[in-house]
Amino acid sequence: MLISGCSTQEFMRFGWPDPVTVQGARMGQFWTGAVISALIIGVLVWGLMFWAFIAYRKRKNSPLYPKQTKENLPLELIYTAVPFLMVGVLFYFTVTTENFALKRDPNPAVTIDVTGFKWNWDFGYQGTTAPDGQEVHTIGSSTEVPVLVLPVGQIIQYELSSRDVIHSFWVIDYVFKRDVFPDPEPNNTQNVIQTTITRTGAFVGRCAELCGTYHSAMNFEVRAVPQDVYDAYIGLRQQVNPATNDGYTAAEALRQVQTQFPDCGELCSPVATSTYPFTTNRQAQEASQPIAGGN
Numbered sequence: 001m002l003i004s005g006c007s008t009q010e011f012m013r014f015g016w017p018d019p020v021t022v023q024g025a026r027m028g029q030f031w032t033g034a035v036i037s038a039l040i041i042g043v044l045v046w047g048l049m050f051w052a053f054i055a056y057r058k059r060k061n062s063p064l065y066p067k068q069t070k071e072n073l074p075l076e077l078i079y080t081a082v083p084f085l086m087v088g089v090l091f092y093f094t095v096t097t098e099n100f101a102l103k104r105d106p107n108p109a110v111t112i113d114v115t116g117f118k119w120n121w122d123f124g125y126q127g128t129t130a131p132d133g134q135e136v137h138t139i140g141s142s143t144e145v146p147v148l149v150l151p152v153g154q155i156i157q158y159e160l161s162s163r164d165v166i167h168s169f170w171v172i173d174y175v176f177k178r179d180v181f182p183d184p185e186p187n188n189t190q191n192v193i194q195t196t197i198t199r200t201g202a203f204v205g206r207c208a209e210l211c212g213t214y215h216s217a218m219n220f221e222v223r224a225v226p227q228d229v230y231d232a233y234i235g236l237r238q239q240v241n242p243a244t245n246d247g248y249t250a251a252e253a254l255r256q257v258q259t260q261f262p263d264c265g266e267l268c269s270p271v272a273t274s275t276y277p278f279t280t281n282r283q284a285q286e287a288s289q290p291i292a293g294g295n
């Protein structure tokens, strides 16, 4: 265990992924606390067990049956009260962590309309106007993974809805997912979530609710960039691209941003870098990837 090469920071996460959001970090603290408390209780229980095994082991002159005892009121009260106390403490931290992760600020910096459909995602930036008069949209297709460009350090609101069946919005590095319903807010479900991303990067997102044939193709990417890069990107998306005489697509805008911010590099890649489109043509897929040993 000691030489397996974990850093202390990694070790103290006890398998929790390195979070990229404020909410994920808070949930990670709860996880670490819960594991440490469980280990303390575990050591206590194991200790008592092994002490009993050794102290009361069978000896040469042991009686056939150990002395039978019954009814110890103080002891019974303690072993009823202590588990209640432990459940209570876990319950308290569960509720406060949940409240923190689901807290909604009334004034998010960016609000995204997330629409799941069979079988991709459509991301609309509220409060923006593309040259066609509509909200700026990034829509995925079977050949292009949609890249959702977002600023770091800001409160981002996601308003989730579906055009057809139930999907699930899951960015793995957020350590959080939420189902996406065709009819928002039925049965008191809350289809609005917020996150604050703490570092730049490309984070893969997936649909986490089996929704049909090409469910596995519903990949997307969150591209968390510095505020000035985001401002340049969203500014371009609202302009006409002189090269095409049409609004800038997400890829065209990213390529343009890459020239404005030479340091941005891979972070401003016009295509997704954390995942890739799936081949949806089954025959072509079989032809290009013959199954080993099969025919």
Ligand SMILES: [Cu+2]
Binding pocket: 116, 166, 167, 168, 207, 208, 209, 210, 211, 215, 218
């Ligand atoms: Cu789906």
